[in-house]
Amino acid sequence: MKINIKWVQDAMFVGESESGHAIVIDGPKEGGGRNLGARPMELLLMGMGACTAYDVVHILRKGRHDVMDCVVELDGERASATPKVFTKIHVRYVVTGRGIREEAVRRAVELTATKYCSASIMLGKVVDISHSYEIVEAGSQGNGP
Numbered sequence: 001m002k003i004n005i006k007w008v009q010d011a012m013f014v015g016e017s018e019s020g021h022a023i024v025i026d027g028p029k030e031g032g033g034r035n036l037g038a039r040p041m042e043l044l045l046m047g048m049g050a051c052t053a054y055d056v057v058h059i060l061r062k063g064r065h066d067v068m069d070c071v072v073e074l075d076g077e078r079a080s081a082t083p084k085v086f087t088k089i090h091v092r093y094v095v096t097g098r099g100i101r102e103e104a105v106r107r108a109v110e111l112t113a114t115k116y117c118s119a120s121i122m123l124g125k126v127v128d129i130s131h132s133y134e135i136v137e138a139g140s141q142g143n144g145p
Helices: 040-062 102-116 118-123
Strands: 003-009 012-017 022-025 066-078 086-098 128-137
Touching (some): 022 040, 040 086, 086 102, 086 118
Antiparallel strands (some): 066 086
């Protein structure tokens, strides 16, 4: 995998992936940026979240579960001193669908955390990562027909 990071100005960069997708990365105003893009550590957490969300949806759909939505909320705690690495990350999955069994979601979360999500498995070697989940039955709380 190859990534190209190009400095634009001040604290702004554009990252381009090998697959041709680009994203703006910028710092806060107090750090010399213009706050026009995500911070690098935010992108790291987003990448982990997308990786694990993909796995959970894929595993559940492969098991023929009627998944209609999946939101992954990540809460990362960072060290107070430089380097401000992540020290704890909590991952909360909110899976919406029809008739999805708790055991299926628990197993999908376990599999992504221990076998499939390269990002979270890598980070888990140095960060305390915890997981929780909620299953929302479609039709309740205005989540679909």
